[in-house]
Amino acid sequence: MTITARALNRSTLARQLLLGRERLGVAEAVRRVVALQAQQPGSPYVALWNRVEDFDPERLDEALEQYELIRTTLMRLTLHIVHAEDYRAFREAMETTLRGSRLRDPRYRAAGFTAEDADALLPGLLEYAGTARSGAELRSRIEEVRGGPVEAVVWRMIRQYAPLWHAPTGPPWSFGTAQSFVTAGARPVLTDPEAPAAGLAVLVRRYLEGFGPASVRDMAQFALVSQGAAREAVRLLGDALEQREGPGGTVLYDVPGAPLPDEDVPAPPRLMAMWDSVLLAYADRSRVLPPAYRKHVIRVNGDTLPTLLVDGYVAGVWRPVDGGVEASAFEPLPARVWDGLAAEAEALGALLADRDPRVYGRYDHWWVKGLPAVETRLLPAR
Known part of the structure; x- marks a missing residue:
């Protein structure tokens, strides 16, 4: 088989x-x-x-x-x-x-x-x-x-x-x-x-x-x-x-x-x-993880960024920010996918709220250095 x-x-x-x-x-x-x-x-x-x-x-x-x-x-x-x-x-x-x-x-x-x-x-x-x-x-x-x-x-x-x-x-x-x-x-x-x-x-x-x-x-x-x-x-x-x-x-x-x-x-x-x-x-x-995105997700020092999984494959990255989740897509995503990611972000915000809403904040420097996003959205947290 x-x-x-x-x-x-x-x-x-x-x-x-x-x-x-x-x-x-x-x-x-x-x-x-x-x-x-x-x-x-x-x-x-x-x-x-x-x-x-x-x-x-x-x-x-x-x-x-x-x-x-x-x-x-x-x-x-x-x-x-x-x-x-x-x-x-x-x-x-x-x-x-x-x-x-x-x-x-x-x-x-x-x-x-x-x-x-x-x-x-x-x-x-x-x-x-x-x-x-x-x-x-x-x-x-x-x-x-x-x-x-x-x-x-x-x-x-x-x-x-x-x-x-x-x-x-x-x-x-x-x-x-x-x-x-x-x-x-x-x-x-x-x-x-x-x-x-x-x-x-x-x-x-x-x-x-x-x-x-x-x-x-x-x-x-x-x-x-x-x-x-x-x-x-x-x-x-x-x-x-x-x-x-x-x-x-x-x-x-x-x-x-x-x-x-x-x-x-x-x-x-x-x-x-x-x-x-x-x-x-x-x-x-x-x-x-599509090969084209590997170097953007797994960084040179081994840091492996939090990712958007769309149809089973990495399609971007995300990070917690004030007010919710900042999602950066490496490829165009249809509206229904953004709706699904927004629902996930709302639920994740509820999980993080009582713990550490900026759970990955110390890794913001990877975003400062730039990522090949075609679209970035702020997905509100609950």
Whole structure:
């Protein structure tokens, strides 16, 4: 069975709960979409608002406070929110990437630390963090054990490598500018050489459930692992996966029985969160993001702007401003689409009003630098 590019788009939207908001609890919604990008504290809330019917942000607060959902460094070396039950396998899947990029970083070694130093330090540090500790407390603990000051890069690399969960410090969102950490409740195995391969097989299967069908290159991009490691995960999964042909003869893998909606199913307009995973989860990002717009949406430093999703594809960007949402379209949009975006903006305004109406205000400089908009409208918030 050959799958068209548009059918792949609709598959992504269906599995990411973007063909229609669904009535789900926040924990189940996160499991369905696999993971939420979370380096910007407000983005998981906007992401779930796009996907969950009658989304209540307090339910997300509660799930994070109770560590039913957790925030930690995982795929692509960035902060994600995942279900606590997924954490151990996902973290084991990322062990090789995290260890190589953090404990083998030349800046880390130049500061006088080695991977072996970190291995010796971690047991005591994790015991100390059995109760939530501030970043300052954990850094001081490292300095106490080492007998002197450590450079900022050492603390950064250790906190990103260690199996630590972020402890909520909000408001207005669950995580504020202050940082606090607690040892992971589901401790991953970091010393077994077979654990990363087994964990990656779990992660690949979950990825296909939430983002498939997908190629080996897509899997590798999603997790930031080598294509060889992704191929090994596919081999380990064996008959648990099925193979399809994608555009241009690309070999795609999928889980049997996963949604494959008709390519003509309508897709409603959405105001997508900054760094939404659908823009970053594939090597071929044209599945959702037209190549002509990529450099305007994913900026040179990696900032991934909040986007207008129209008929399932990025058609512009948006930002919160005084009085509502400023929507900038990269292409002409019909009146009915603007009406749909206006309705979304009104509802989003209600979500943000009690939290942070200017949730992405610190990124206004990208708009000051200019964007290729053919039309910009102020969509009033409620």
